Amino acid sequence: MALFIVIVGSIAALIYSLSLDNSSDKHLSEVSLKEQIILPQYPPKSYAKIDIVQEYLQDLKELYESNRTVLPLRSDELDAYAKIAQEVILKDEQFLADTRVDGAIMHNDMMSIRAALIGSLSSKDALLCDDTECYEATKYNFATDTTTKAIVDVDNREVLSVSRYPSSKPDISLRLKRIAQAITLNAPEIEREVGAIKSKDISMANVKGSLVGSICEKSSHLCVAPTITDHHKQRALWAIIDLTDLKLVAAKWAGVGKSSTPACISERVLQNRHIMQEYCKKETTLRRGSWSLRYRLTLSDGLEVRDVSFNGTSMVKSAKIVDWHVSYKQLSSQLLDEQTEAYIGSRRVEFVEVDDGYLFGYNDAMGCPMFSTSVVLAFNSPQVRDLLDERGERVGFYLVQDFRNPKWPLACNYRYENRFLFYDDGRFATVGVNIGRGCGESALYRPIFRIDLASSGETLHRLSDSAILHTEQTIRDLPDYKTPYQVKSDSTTYSISLLRSDNKINSTTHITTFKESEGDIDLLTLGSCCDLDNDGVEQFIDTDEPIEDMVIWHVPRIKSSGEESKEQCWADTQLGSSGNFEVQEWPCSVGIELIMVDSR
Amino acid sequence: MRRYLPIVVALVAVAGLFIYVELSKKSTSELIEGLSRPKNCSKPPQFFDNPKVARSVVIDLSQQRFKGIAFIHGQDSLYSKQWGQYGHFGTYTLSDSGDIYLAPMPFISIKENTFDLQKNLYKLDSKSAKLSVFMHFDSVEPARSNPFGIISVLFDCQDRSLWVSAIDKSSYSTQAGRVMHVDLESREVIDQIDGFDAFTITLADTDHGRVLLAGSAYEPSLYAIPIDSADQKPIKLFDLLDSNKRIRKIKIIDRDKLLLQVVDFSYSLVAMSSDRYREEYVASYSGSGSWHIGLY
Numbered sequence: 097m098a099l100f101i102v103i104v105g106s107i108a109a110l111i112y113s114l115s116l117d118n119s120s121d122k123h124l125s126e127v128s129l130k131e132q133i134i135l136p137q138y139p140p141k142s143y144a145k146i147d148i149v150q151e152y153l154q155d156l157k158e159l160y161e162s163n164r165t166v167l168p169l170r171s172d173e174l175d176a177y178a179k180i181a182q183e184v185i186l187k188d189e190q191f192l193a194d195t196r197v198d199g200a201i202m203h204n205d206m207m208s209i210r211a212a213l214i215g216s217l218s219s220k221d222a223l224l225c226d227d228t229e230c231y232e233a234t235k236y237n238f239a240t241d242t243t244t245k246a247i248v249d250v251d252n253r254e255v256l257s258v259s260r261y262p263s264s265k266p267d268i269s270l271r272l273k274r275i276a277q278a279i280t281l282n283a284p285e286i287e288r289e290v291g292a293i294k295s296k297d298i299s300m301a302n303v304k305g306s307l308v309g310s311i312c313e314k315s316s317h318l319c320v321a322p323t324i325t326d327h328h329k330q331r332a333l334w335a336i337i338d339l340t341d342l343k344l345v346a347a348k349w350a351g352v353g354k355s356s357t358p359a360c361i362s363e364r365v366l367q368n369r370h371i372m373q374e375y376c377k378k379e380t381t382l383r384r385g386s387w388s389l390r391y392r393l394t395l396s397d398g399l400e401v402r403d404v405s406f407n408g409t410s411m412v413k414s415a416k417i418v419d420w421h422v423s424y425k426q427l428s429s430q431l432l433d434e435q436t437e438a439y440i441g442s443r444r445v446e447f448v449e450v451d452d453g454y455l456f457g458y459n460d461a462m463g464c465p466m467f468s469t470s471v472v473l474a475f476n477s478p479q480v481r482d483l484l485d486e487r488g489e490r491v492g493f494y495l496v497q498d499f500r501n502p503k504w505p506l507a508c509n510y511r512y513e514n515r516f517l518f519y520d521d522g523r524f525a526t527v528g529v530n531i532g533r534g535c536g537e538s539a540l541y542r543p544i545f546r547i548d549l550a551s552s553g554e555t556l557h558r559l560s561d562s563a564i565l566h567t568e569q570t571i572r573d574l575p576d577y578k579t580p581y582q583v584k585s586d587s588t589t590y591s592i593s594l595l596r597s598d599n600k601i602n603s604t605t606h607i608t609t610f611k612e613s614e615g616d617i618d619l620l621t622l623g624s625c626c627d628l629d630n631d632g633v634e635q636f637i638d639t640d641e642p643i644e645d646m647v648i649w650h651v652p653r654i655k656s657s658g659e660e661s662k663e664q665c666w667a668d669t670q671l672g673s674s675g676n677f678e679v680q681e682w683p684c685s686v687g688i689e690l691i692m693v694d695s696r
Numbered sequence: 697m698r699r700y701l702p703i704v705v706a707l708v709a710v711a712g713l714f715i716y717v718e719l720s721k722k723s724t725s726e727l728i729e730g731l732s733r734p735k736n737c738s739k740p741p742q743f744f745d746n747p748k749v750a751r752s753v754v755i756d757l758s759q760q761r762f763k764g765i766a767f768i769h770g771q772d773s774l775y776s777k778q779w780g781q782y783g784h785f786g787t788y789t790l791s792d793s794g795d796i797y798l799a800p801m802p803f804i805s806i807k808e809n810t811f812d813l814q815k816n817l818y819k820l821d822s823k824s825a826k827l828s829v830f831m832h833f834d835s836v837e838p839a840r841s842n843p844f845g846i847i848s849v850l851f852d853c854q855d856r857s858l859w860v861s862a863i864d865k866s867s868y869s870t871q872a873g874r875v876m877h878v879d880l881e882s883r884e885v886i887d888q889i890d891g892f893d894a895f896t897i898t899l900a901d902t903d904h905g906r907v908l909l910a911g912s913a914y915e916p917s918l919y920a921i922p923i924d925s926a927d928q929k930p931i932k933l934f935d936l937l938d939s940n941k942r943i944r945k946i947k948i949i950d951r952d953k954l955l956l957q958v959v960d961f962s963y964s965l966v967a968m969s970s971d972r973y974r975e976e977y978v979a980s981y982s983g984s985g986s987w988h989i990g991l992y
Contacts (some may be wrong), residue, residue, distance in 0.1 A: 365939040368962060371870050376802050396806070396841045459805045467868050469806045473964055502960060609965040618840055621805040 814845025911943025
């Protein structure tokens, strides 16, 4: 008996002491646990098809068409006094004062109208409400992330006070709660996880006006975390739903009673953990149609595909974009102060003098979101999507990875996409997409593509003059040739096409022989952002060295424009028809395509 | 009666165990009771005595207008190109003789010497205004998977020493940083706390001795290290609610009250260093291990 007491007591004391342990060891043990994180795989507009979401969007549309600005609460959320309070408050100029900007309507929802509690009343209002029925009405402005509260004297149909709380989120309405739950249950990614669970229920903690912003990446968005509990397996799925954009942003499985508050999870934390575990620490094998490949996220060379083969024929050992060089031009070198560094936005830049002024800018490396030498970080996981032609017919598939600065599309924040296109007919392309926004309205971008072909003993055949190039060298691509080269080896012949969204050709191609230290493993920043005579690849070129195993480096130049109606490689935030601030994108793309024309 | 003796002994033993655990908990909260700012001994650099330099000077490590370190006074700035030769700095500390000790920081792009620069602690001499490498740490090893090295430095007025933290070698699954106690005269590491990534450090007095307050680079948390105690294990005081944030600066503004500057940090390169990318919180200690954290 005594032994039993000692054993049970010791175990209890141990559990108790572990629960108090605040040391870093506890964190490490938590981190080392395998997490199951689910990231969205479908476009946000798919959620607009859900009945309750559709109805909500229709109500908003009708609201704006009737030139009203605040979506009222429906009668099932209001008692008799609250209905009067809503009628009064939606006519109050002070309450409605922040619902338009330059005449355009911003998205505002009534969130709650409840009997005012003494604790929420100022001493003046408390005195007035002593003998009358007072209600507290709360609305939320999605566009400005502002909560407005008003005290309404229902008996006298009078608004006593209005207070605004910028960067603050209220408890959400019952309608939005149902919408969040509907998005959760209808998201295909969640359905796959919980569809088969028989004993489950969904619950959701209300959002408190918190100091920590939002659990979403966009801190100004209203986000909630519905939870689906699997009673049988004693675990719960936490979903993060963005109610500003009406979409799922992330989800994770946790034990029931663990990670017990939504504050413990956030879109960025879940994304980063998932990307690190699944794509930075290991490679993924993809087999689809006639294609087979592996892919991985690098520390600073973006998304890399390796060992690409078509119909069993090896095509490419490695393809990736190692850097984006960004430069801006300032006319007149009179402004150049040699004593101080140049800067733009909040980023220090290097600069190079040219004839009529100077160029300044920096090198952006893309890669893993944590523990890396990247500055533009992987956002969401790599996605595989259907590749459609102009008629909308499927012609293959593509692999895409989004990279962003966290504050994009604010000035001096960047967003790039790495795309790898796999056509059913055997064509393979590597494409860099630039979605701005950069620091100035006109920047010159130079992405550096590196493609290591799988064959060996290759020679490059220039079609403009039928020259056969078999030593390391730099070639200026000719504007009239969109398919300027063929690569021939003993076993295969590839045609090389240059791809651009603006149909111009302004690029350089370098050919080198394979060396592991020259980009097969992660490259640090390559060359100067702003020395336009040097892409950085030149350091690998010895013009006397014959090519035994060819690596092609393609460096296109593309200019961004923020000028109205001429936007290119650009992004801007504007108040959209939804009443929310929406990002408008003008992406530009450049790339290189390999077409197998002969295989022996 | 004798037959119940083993049971009584067992019950006493278990009770004793619980009391021990409870006392351990109490000692954790006692660790920071009476938290206050220690006496400040820092002096401005002697080269500030130049009449052209105004009395109110701001040390600028923002890397916006200047690489390295600069001094802003009113509309003017004081900068020497020599102060930019070692790349970018993240934090500094002023000594009792006006020397400024600086910790490096990689910024936006990695160049050939970036990793080497992270292995040094730098000193801007109070008299000569010359910037030089004060100490080189061979053991610090920045790499592609974690480009950071020496990250924070603090002058200790009590014994004229430096506290220096490094966060190299840490990875996604392992925390391998060090807090080093460096003797200023001999330039030797006299003590070291292993396995903890301190993003920023500051000293505080408490009713039970001195503690080193440390913002973790690994977690959104503030820790206290009892430096006068034999067991210098970091003890967590609280977590910030936003898991993406890391405490980059700690200032004791009143008894039991801290001003915390927080930034986004994930061991990838820093692109934004201006104030608008930082948030400030006030953390107030209300006793019994309980903290209230609010926006400043």
